[in-house]
Each structure stands twice: as C-alpha cells, then as structure tokens.
Amino acid sequence: MDHHLLAIRVFTRVVETGGFTRAADSLGMPKATVTKLIQNLENHLQTKLFQRTTRSVSVTSEGECYYQRTIKWLAELEQMESHITDSQAAPQGVLRIDAGGTTARQVLLPALPDFIARYPQIQIDLGVSDRIIDLINDSADCVIRSGPLADSSLIARRLFALKWVTCATPAYIARHGTPQHPNDLQQGYPLAHYRHALNDRIQPLQFVDKGKEIDILHRYYISVNESNAHLASVLAGLGIIQTFRFMAQPHLDSGELVSLLDSWQPPDESMYVVYPSNRHLSAKLRVFIDWAIERFS
CATH class of the missing domain: 1.10.10.10 (Winged helix-like DNA-binding domain superfamily/Winged helix DNA-binding domain)
Incomplete structure (x- = not known):
C-alpha cells in the first residue's frame, strides 16, 4: 500500500x-x-x-x-x-515563501519577529524577487503578491488594499513644472516606467477621469523591472513614476518626493497570500496564513 x-x-x-x-x-x-x-x-x-x-x-x-x-x-x-x-506537536519545519522586493523589505520582514516568536520551530526560506514564480515547479508553499489571479488553480486570501501614488522629486518639478491633468504628461514630462519582470512589458501610468481610463506610455529616460530600483529611479530625478503609496510614503513624508495628480489615481489593488488549491495545508502554512491575515488586515 x-x-x-x-x-x-x-x-x-x-x-x-x-x-x-x-x-x-x-x-x-x-x-x-x-x-x-x-x-x-x-x-x-x-x-x-x-x-x-x-x-x-x-x-x-x-x-x-x-x-x-x-x-x-x-x-x-x-x-x-x-x-x-x-494535535500532537507544534507547527514546525521549513516554510518557503516568495514575495516582491519592497513587500519583503517594508511589509513582511519587519513583521516576521512576531511570527517567529509565536512559532519558533518554523524556519522560513524567503525568496525575494519581482518575478512571479510557479508555485508548483518552484516548490514554494505560498507567495505574497498583488493584482488579479491568472491561474484558477490557486487560492488567494486578501491581506490589505494597496493605494497608488504618482510622484516626482521637488527638483524635477522645478525643472519641468507640475502637471494639472494626466494628459499633461504627454507634453514633455519624462517618465521612469516599471517593466514587468515576467514578460518584459512596460506598465503604463494609469489614471481615471470621470470613469474613463487613461493610460500614459511615452518617452522615458529609464524603465526598471524591480520595484526597489524603480523607486530609486524617481529619487534620482530620472522621471515621474506611479507606484504603490506604501513604498513611497517615507519619502513623501520627508519631502524627498511630491505626490501628483491625486484626484485621478486608479482604483486600489489588493495584496494577497496565494497558495495552490490542490496542495495540502500543512500546520506551518495554515498558521502563517492565519497570522498574515490577522497581522496585515
């Protein structure tokens, strides 16, 4: 048998x-x-x-x-x-988690001491990359990612909402001026675009005006396929970027960055913990999912 x-x-x-x-x-x-x-x-x-x-x-x-x-x-x-x-033992063993660079640095890692204090017999192998991994072939127990699911065989548990921000440095604004409407960006405002690590496609800046979606994709000094480097590009004055507000907030608070076009930002996205529907929920994975939902929601 x-x-x-x-x-x-x-x-x-x-x-x-x-x-x-x-x-x-x-x-x-x-x-x-x-x-x-x-x-x-x-x-x-x-x-x-x-x-x-x-x-x-x-x-x-x-x-x-x-x-x-x-x-x-x-x-x-x-x-x-x-x-x-x-029922006979505390959760233990290696838990393999994958997350994007900024999510790992600003969200997950600062919170993990609490999880480890609760479950000291669990070891965490954290993969950090903006590349969307294959949960089956890459042998990860779960991933933390944003956006809609393309694979119906996965289960996603929502953690929190992600607000967008469009921003630039004060020096950039002094040089190029302050756009008053998303369409103004077509008129000589250099951009620093995010390029998806999976398919190498440039992500346009997205806005909403009276229910109508506006995509801005034109001249740029640089495109970057990793979120921390994308944020570094705007801090270097290379262009206007659109990113999740939690990533830019420390720099907005310090005055290093200025928020632009707030009235036209796209709808919030959600951050999820994602795992295969056909994979056994081990004790270590189950307690991590429960902890993440409790901690971040």
Missing part, C-alpha cells in the same frame, strides 16, 4: 510539473524511479496515463480523469493525517 500511495503521489507531481525529469527533481528522487513507479501504476490500472515521446509528456484523457480524483483523495488523506499530527 505504501508503494502504491507513493506511485500516486509521483503521478500527481508528473502531471503538475509536466514532465518526468522535473517531477523527479522536485521530489528528490532518480528519474528512473519515477518512470518505474508510473509504469507500475499503469500496469495496476491497466490503462495508459501518459503519452510519451522523446520530446514531451502529455496526460491522456484517462490520466486527467484519474488525476482529478486522486488530488481530491490525497488532499483529504493529508488533511486527516495533519489533524492527527497537529
């Missing part, structure tokens, strides 16, 4: 990672072992779960049906085992 259960777990990982090699790497076992376990499972079920070629692996219709049933069964099994284990 243990051997058969292992084969089922390996099967779900092959489906989720899209290949035998990636599944073997994520599970820390030889590819030959993964291949043998899948072959044994197919023999047991007397059906083919994958179509294999020298270049690709795809799930058969029977394999997809089996996957949808097994992930529900595995989740229920792991939840049952977790309840038993959790």
Whole structure:
C-alpha cells in the first residue's frame, strides 16, 4: 500500500510539473524511479496515463480523469493525517515563501519577529524577487503578491488594499513644472516606467477621469523591472513614476518626493497570500496564513 500511495503521489507531481525529469527533481528522487513507479501504476490500472515521446509528456484523457480524483483523495488523506499530527506537536519545519522586493523589505520582514516568536520551530526560506514564480515547479508553499489571479488553480486570501501614488522629486518639478491633468504628461514630462519582470512589458501610468481610463506610455529616460530600483529611479530625478503609496510614503513624508495628480489615481489593488488549491495545508502554512491575515488586515 505504501508503494502504491507513493506511485500516486509521483503521478500527481508528473502531471503538475509536466514532465518526468522535473517531477523527479522536485521530489528528490532518480528519474528512473519515477518512470518505474508510473509504469507500475499503469500496469495496476491497466490503462495508459501518459503519452510519451522523446520530446514531451502529455496526460491522456484517462490520466486527467484519474488525476482529478486522486488530488481530491490525497488532499483529504493529508488533511486527516495533519489533524492527527497537529494535535500532537507544534507547527514546525521549513516554510518557503516568495514575495516582491519592497513587500519583503517594508511589509513582511519587519513583521516576521512576531511570527517567529509565536512559532519558533518554523524556519522560513524567503525568496525575494519581482518575478512571479510557479508555485508548483518552484516548490514554494505560498507567495505574497498583488493584482488579479491568472491561474484558477490557486487560492488567494486578501491581506490589505494597496493605494497608488504618482510622484516626482521637488527638483524635477522645478525643472519641468507640475502637471494639472494626466494628459499633461504627454507634453514633455519624462517618465521612469516599471517593466514587468515576467514578460518584459512596460506598465503604463494609469489614471481615471470621470470613469474613463487613461493610460500614459511615452518617452522615458529609464524603465526598471524591480520595484526597489524603480523607486530609486524617481529619487534620482530620472522621471515621474506611479507606484504603490506604501513604498513611497517615507519619502513623501520627508519631502524627498511630491505626490501628483491625486484626484485621478486608479482604483486600489489588493495584496494577497496565494497558495495552490490542490496542495495540502500543512500546520506551518495554515498558521502563517492565519497570522498574515490577522497581522496585515
């Protein structure tokens, strides 16, 4: 039974990672072992779960049906085992979290001493990057990110609202003047744009005027694909930027930056803690999610 259960777990990982090699790497076992376990499972079920070629692996219709049933069964099994284990021991082990640079520096890291004081047996591996990671292939337990979810297989728990601010330095304003309307930015105001780390696309400055959306994307001195560097670009006087207010607030308070076009800022975004819907909620992940919601909402 243990051997058969292992084969089922390996099967779900092959489906989720899209290949035998990636599944073997994520599970820390030889590819030959993964291949043998899948072959044994197919023999047991007397059906083919994958179509294999020298270049690709795809799930058969029977394999997809089996996957949808097994992930529900595995989740229920792991939840049952977790309840038993959790009742006997405090949450412990390594918790892998991913967050953007500014979110990690200004939001998560300052709050973590409280979490560690509550759960001293949990070790945190924090990945910091503006790159949106793949929760399955990158083996993260959860990520903290903003914006809408593109993947319906993920669960997002809202933490807090994010307000936008458009800003520049006093020296920049003295040199170029103060825009009175978003459309004024088209008339000779250099911008410092944010460039998405995932797809390398420039994010326009976004505004709302009487319910109508206005996107500003034109001449810029620099574009940056990391949030801390993006903020540094405006502090260096390289242009006007639009960013989340919590990032710029210390510099607004000190007078290093001046807020612009406040009446036309776009709607708030939300910050979420995100995790896979088909992944077992371990005690360490569950207490972190509960703590984050309590702490930041």
